[in-house]
Amino acid sequence: MKIGIFCSANEQLDPDFFTMTEELGRWLATEGHTLVYGGVNSGLMECVARAVKQAGGRTVGVLPQIVVKGGRISDYVDVEMMCDNLSDRKQLMGDRSDVFIALPGGIGTIDEVFTIAAAHTIGYHDKRVILYNMKGFWDDLTAMLDRLQQRGMVRGEWRDYIAVANSLEEISELIKG
Incomplete structure (x- = not known):
């Protein structure tokens, strides 16, 4: 399976996010999945790619010209x-x-998450986004989505397009299911 990862390219993040991202990268590789990501050499992007490669996996970096010109390719x-x-x-x-x-x-x-989810709601594809809710990171966003749902602003149920996983085990189950 080709798994797209959306994440921060910043370095000044909670160290636990890096630990959990490394674990995810190793899992991707050992399960035989290919990482599709932004290709940048910093933050969680670099962390997940390094973990995938160290575990023998394959990566695809999608690189805008501005990243290439800035020398930020992983x-x-x-x-x-x-x-x-x-x-x-x-x-x-x-x-x-x-x-x-x-x-x-x-x-x-956030832009990437909602671009994929919005395209799903319209019927361009049936791909889901899984929010890896590391240490409750996405709690505020999911609360906002619940409020939008309650106010009739979401076509269908938002959880049909966006899933929430609090652990790697939950991610694994969502991908298998």
């Missing part, structure tokens, strides 16, 4: 997919991934 990218901008990156990752996992991240990660 050494752990097996297949480089160049693109013009972040919109192209999301499209390519969406096309190349079977399922998505969102690790802790900021505005870019």
Whole structure:
């Protein structure tokens, strides 16, 4: 399976996020999954790719030109997919991934999550995003989604498009199911 990972490229994060991301990367590789990610050489992006590679897995980095020009390409990218901008990156990752996992991240990660979920609600695909709720990171977002649901702002049930996992075991079950 090709698993798209959305996550932070920042370094100044809770150390537990890095530990849990390494565990996820090792699991991806040992299960024979391919990592599809942003290809950047910092933060959780670099962490997950390094863990995948060290465990013998394969990575696909989807790289906007601005990342390439800035010299921010990870050494752990097996297949480089160049693109013009972040919109192209999301499209390519969406096309190349079977399922998505969102690790802790900021505005870019949230944008990616909702781009995939919105396309699902309209019927462009049936791929899900799994929020890896490390240490309750996504609790506020899921509370907001619940409020949107209660107010009739979400077509169907938001959990049909976005799943929440509090552990690697839950991620594994969601991907198998």
